Amino acid sequence: MDAWISNVVTLVLEALVFPGFMFMMAMIIFTQWWWRKASARMAYRRGPTRTGPAGTLQPLADFLKLLAKEDITNGLMLRRLPILITSFAAGSIITVLLFTPLSPLALWSPFDIVIVLYLLLWVAVSMALYGLSAPNPYTNLGVGRYLALLTVSEPALFAAFLVPPIVAAGINPSTQYSLYWTIMNAANLWTSSAVNATVMAIAAIAGFFAMLGVMTVKPFDFPEAEGEIYWGMFTEYGGPRLALGFFVLFLEKIILPMLYVMLFLGGAAPFSFADNYVAAFIIVLMKYLAVYTLIALIDTMMPRYRPDQGIRFMIKYAITPATIALIFAVVATAI
Numbered sequence: 232m233d234a235w236i237s238n239v240v241t242l243v244l245e246a247l248v249f250p251g252f253m254f255m256m257a258m259i260i261f262t263q264w265w266w267r268k269a270s271a272r273m274a275y276r277r278g279p280t281r282t283g284p285a286g287t288l289q290p291l292a293d294f295l296k297l298l299a300k301e302d303i304t305n306g307l308m309l310r311r312l313p314i315l316i317t318s319f320a321a322g323s324i325i326t327v328l329l330f331t332p333l334s335p336l337a338l339w340s341p342f343d344i345v346i347v348l349y350l351l352l353w354v355a356v357s358m359a360l361y362g363l364s365a366p367n368p369y370t371n372l373g374v375g376r377y378l379a380l381l382t383v384s385e386p387a388l389f390a391a392f393l394v395p396p397i398v399a400a401g402i403n404p405s406t407q408y409s410l411y412w413t414i415m416n417a418a419n420l421w422t423s424s425a426v427n428a429t430v431m432a433i434a435a436i437a438g439f440f441a442m443l444g445v446m447t448v449k450p451f452d453f454p455e456a457e458g459e460i461y462w463g464m465f466t467e468y469g470g471p472r473l474a475l476g477f478f479v480l481f482l483e484k485i486i487l488p489m490l491y492v493m494l495f496l497g498g499a500a501p502f503s504f505a506d507n508y509v510a511a512f513i514i515v516l517m518k519y520l521a522v523y524t525l526i527a528l529i530d531t532m533m534p535r536y537r538p539d540q541g542i543r544f545m546i547k548y549a550i551t552p553a554t555i556a557l558i559f560a561v562v563a564t565a566i
């Protein structure tokens with residue numbers, strides 16, 4: 232009984248502190264500062280410089296400024312639902328981290344990858360409901376574009392993210408399609424055979440494109456499209472409600488590249504979380520920062536697709552190769 236209570240307390244602390252809420256807040260501040268700096272360099276600008284050392288606290292200042300503003304809503308807007316669903320989405324993202332080796336007392340079970348994908352799906356559902364809670368022609372059009380994009384990018388992302396657990400189970404059945412044990416064995420997924428390496432490469436490319444779509448990063452940011460539909464599903468929002476929406480989107484830009492790194496880029500290799508947690512954690516953060524920087528540069532240099540162009544791209548280069556990789560992974564495991 233004492234051990235059970237101790238585990239519960241540990242999990243609560245992990246959810247609230249590390250790798251949960253407090254850690255994710257620190258990551259949002261740093262990654263948004265880094266994104267702005269990388270984008271500014273592409274445009275020969277300096278980026279944030281005034282708030283905090285080298286401007287590092289500018290994202291925090293912007294977030295607090297939004298929270299401090301008056302919470303203004305129109306007569307037709309749902310008042311409680313946006314707050315509830317964004318809180319739920321944030322909790323879902325933080326829960327995902329508890330299924331990874333980043334959590335010292337990680338949650339895991341056979342087929343827990345299904346639970347993780349379910350939690351990630353709720354983020355997209357919550358953001359769609361967030362937009363629909365404020366009726367406006369621009370908002371409705373933005374949500375429609377967002378849902379159209381998700382119908383192709385989410386299945387592609389899920390198919391790609393299912394490939395590593397299937398490959399890991401084929402190599403070592405004891406992984407039991409668990410996200411945690413797949414990450415712990417991520418270094419072997421590319422080196423076990425030529426077939427597995429090929430399947431992983433196809434899934435990695437498709438998963439990267441799908442990840443851009445799910446995060447609505449250029450060229451797939453047409454749900455916002457400031458010059459076309461004002462600000463899409465954020466049109467009616469300001470102050471604390473806008474801050475909560477941004478908070479969820481920023482969390483998603485942390486968790487998806489983090490999972491991508493741990494599944495497709497060898498995880499903590501050449502170190503292991505079991506042998507040297509600190510070194511493994513640093514390696515994962517370095518790989519994540521490299522992927523995140525690449526995404527920021529793509530977002531800065533790419534023009535925006537039209538909705539039909541973006542959906543065709545996703546069908547051709549994300550969902551089709553991801554499905555092929557998933558089928559080959561299942562067949563290779565069965566053989």
